[in-house]
Structure formats: structure tokens, C-alpha cells
Amino acid sequence: MSGDMSTVMLSWWVGRFMAPSVKERPRRAILRPMHAPLFDASVPVFRRYLLQLHALLVRAAQHDRPTPPLLQARLAPDMLPLAVQVEVAVNFVFRACAPLAGQALPPFGEPRQNFATLQARVAEGLAFLDTLAPADFADAAQRQISDPAGETTVTLDGSTFLQQYALPNFFFHTSMVYAILRQQGLPLSKGDFDGWHVYTAGQAR
Secondary structure, three states, X not given: OOHHHHHHHHHXXXXXXXXXXXXXXXXXXXXXXXXXXXXXXXXXXXHHHHHHHHHHHHHHHHOOOOOXXXXXXXXXXXXXXXXXXXXXXXXXXXXXXXXXOOOOOOOOOOOOOOHHHHHHHHHHHHHHHHOOOHHHHOOHHHOEEEEEEOOEEEEEEHHHHHHHHHHHHHHHHXXXXXXXXXXXXXXXXXXXXHOOOOOOOOOOO
């Protein structure tokens, strides 16, 4: 076989059987999981701390007393009592995630008057979170969300609404639950609040 013919045959074989270079390969769509930063910043956080709140309520129910009712305890005369602090904390899960996911805010229902119904309310919040998916939050950052804030109304983009308004308010009311229970003598520590810290009994914390 002549040299020219060998070169032609080699070129044909390479073109026929060898894979094209990376540069020459046609681009293919690569399927990746939906990346939704506001889902990641909200749903897992709310879920974790609703579970912690539920555990606090279980502890509190074991220390309840008829007079004065523990659920009516408050840090100061002009602050909300324990029962309402729990409800507002759970409500902020709905107030945050429903509009971020483009959903209507569900009705909150009648006030809960005992530990059993408050625990059930926390369970409702957890069940709601389980219905949400990252795809629901695809446009969350760009949504304009309005929410009553005391005697005014705030209107914020989704990112600001979650990071600077909804999450801080959720943690404010959850912290008030913890603070009231500590004030009322329950032997709690920061670990009961966040589920991470560990302290020796009796250690200042």
C-alpha cells in the first residue's frame, strides 16, 4: 500500500471510529437539581426549629400548673403570653413560605388554648413545609411580598423579606417561648433551643 493510500485510510479510520475531541463534541443538556437559594434558606431552617419548638412544648406541658397557667405567662405585662408567642412563631412559617412559593396564605384558625392544640399547630407547620419543593421557589427572590408589621405594612422583594424580616421575626417569637419557659423555672439550656449545644446540668448558659 502506497504512503498516500495509507494516510487516506488512516484518516478515514480515525474519522469513522474515534470519538470527536471535547471541543468538537455537540453540547448536551445537563440535568441538575433545581437550585433555589430561598428554599434552602427557609424550609430546612423552619423545619429544624419547628421540631425544636415542639420539643419545648412537650417539656413545658410536663411542667404545667393550674394557677397561674403557664401558657399565660409573659416576660413583661405588655408582651404577648406564651401561647400567643408559639402561634405567632408558627404563623411566620406560613407568612414566609406561602408567598415565597407563590401560594395564598391559608387561614390561621382559632387561637389555641392548650399544649395539645399548640403542638398540633406546630405539626401543621411541619406538614405545610413538607408540601414545598425547590421548584416552588424558582422566582421567589423577585416576588414583591407585603405583610403586616405591627401598625404598618412592609413590602419587600423575596430575598429581603425572608432574610431581614420573616426569619428574624420567627426567631424572635421562638426565642420568647424559650425565655418565658426559663423565666418560669423550666431547666432548659441553649441546646433545647437549637439542638446543637450541650451543657452540664447546672452550668451557666
